[in-house]
Amino acid sequence: QVQLVESGGGLVQPGGSLRLSCATSGFTFSNYVMSWVRQAPGKGLEWVGEMNPVSKLTYYADSVKGRFAISRDNAKNMLYLEMNSLKPEDTALYYCARKESEYSGGSWLDRYDYWGQGTQVTVSS
Numbered sequence: 001q002v003q004l005v006e007s008g009g010g011l012v013q014p015g016g017s018l019r020l021s022c023a024t025s026g027f028t029f030s031n032y033v034m035s036w037v038r039q040a041p042g043k044g045l046e047w048v049g050e051m052n053p054v055s056k057l058t059y060y061a062d063s064v065k066g067r068f069a070i071s072r073d074n075a076k077n078m079l080y081l082e083m084n085s086l087k088p089e090d091t092a093l094y095y096c097a098r099k100e101s102e103y104s105g106g107s108w109l110d111r112y113d114y115w116g117q118g119t120q121v122t123v124s125s
Contacts, residue, residue, distance in 0.1 A: 002026040002114045004096050009119030016086050020119055022079040022096030027114075029053070030074040033099040035112065036081045038092035038121075046092070048081070050099060064090075086123045093118040 008020040022034070035050035049060035051070045058070050069082040079096050097112040 002098070004098065004114055004116035006094060006096055006116040006119040009094060009121045011122045011124065012086055013125050014087060014123055016123070017082070017084045018086065018121060020081040020083070020094055020096075020121070022081075022116060024077045024079065024096075024098075027098070029072075029077040033101070034072060034079045035097045035099050036068075036070060036079075036094060037097050037112070037115075038090075038094045039118075040089070040092040043092075048094070051079070083121070086121075088123045091121060091123050093120050 003025045005023045006020060008018060010018060012018050030053045033050050033052055036048040037045050038048050039045050047061055048064055049058060049068060049070050051058045051072050053074060060068060067083065067085045071080045072078065083090065095118045096116045098114040100111050100113045102109050
């Protein structure tokens with residue numbers, strides 16, 4: 001079955017760095033766009049960014065652009081999120097998610113069909 005398992009979260013001071021990992025199994029990792037999504041305490045889900053499996057092009061939310069970097073190792077079925085210059089507002093539960101796209105009715109419909117359990121990132125002095 002499909003599994004996504006995040007790791008690497010923790011407590012870090014403002015300005016610090018962390019690297020999150022997402023180990024995947026049960027599907028052909030190199031066929032899918034993979035994303036990072038976060039949820040801050042008391043708030044809704046926020047898309048952080050994603051990486052195309054073939055082109056390796058990445059896209060980021062404005063709130064993390066220039067500070068976060070997504071990478072992936074298709075041979076190891078791993079997704080990574082390098083986070084630098086962390087701010088207190090980056091405190092959240094971070095999820096990796098598999099993106100499924102379907103062309104229907106003349107447009108592409110995207111959904112995140114599998115999620116990990118999340119890893120907590122807390123930025124505080």
